[in-house]
Amino acid sequence: MKNTFTTQVEGLGVKIDKKQEQAFENYFNLLIQWNNKVNLTRIVDEKEVYEKHFLDSIAIVKSISLCKPYKIIDIGSGAGLPGIPLKIVFPELEVVLLDSLGKRVDFLEKVIKVLDLMHIKAINGRAEDLARDSEHRGSYDVAVSRAVSSLATLAEYSLPFLKVEGSFIAYKSDVTEELDNAKNALMVLGGRVSQVEKFNLPGTNISRTLVRVEKITETPDKYPRRAGIPEKRPL
Secondary structure (H helix, E strand, O other), X not given: OHHHHHHHHHOOOOOOOHHHHHHHHHHHHHHHHHHOOOOOOOOOOHHHHHHHHHHHHHHHHHOOXXXXXXXXXXXXXXXXXXXHHHHHHOOOOEEEEEEOOHHHHHHHHHHHHHOOOOOEEEEEOOHHHHOOOOOOOOOEEEEEEOOOOOHHHHHHHHHHHEEEEEEEXXXXXXXXXXXXXXXXXXXXXXXXXXXXXXXXXOOOOOEEEEEEEEEOOOOOOOOOOOOOHHHHOOO
């Protein structure tokens, strides 16, 4: 699996060394172990985990270069995706993994410890609350999310965390209708779609779409709205 995965990653223009390969193996083992007691993923086959989780996470490089020490927040991180694979491959990144479930955060902290990752932390909380914290609001270069919410909802969660000129990147399958539905939300929140990248993950027939939203003006203070509202009533 290692050789195949390394080749697939190279198909994204990224090279990983033996130490990073081992980190992914350790991560996979922890994911499977913990999945028995914490609902982390429905995908447990090794090949599928490597392709649909690890490779997919790294595929963000099709939308943005991560060669700088960016400060990144992974919203709704779950099992640490995409934040942990990105940290393994680009160790210079400063990463925050945000998740609302304490047990998942316990798992993330275990992974961080076992993999001996630096400048990365897991936070137990909701985006609607943390985005109002002055330490986090307007503090990040990049926000990422593989969550299943609509683009309009994800934009409300993400854009408040970004600096002006920062980027939010959503992992999607098909977004044609979502792009139209998100126009008003992006206008209100101070963002605009700068890129829609459609491709297949290297060595697979898995189609993927990355939507990059640039923050062009400050997000009004009243956003994000209180917990649950962005999901129930998208802008």
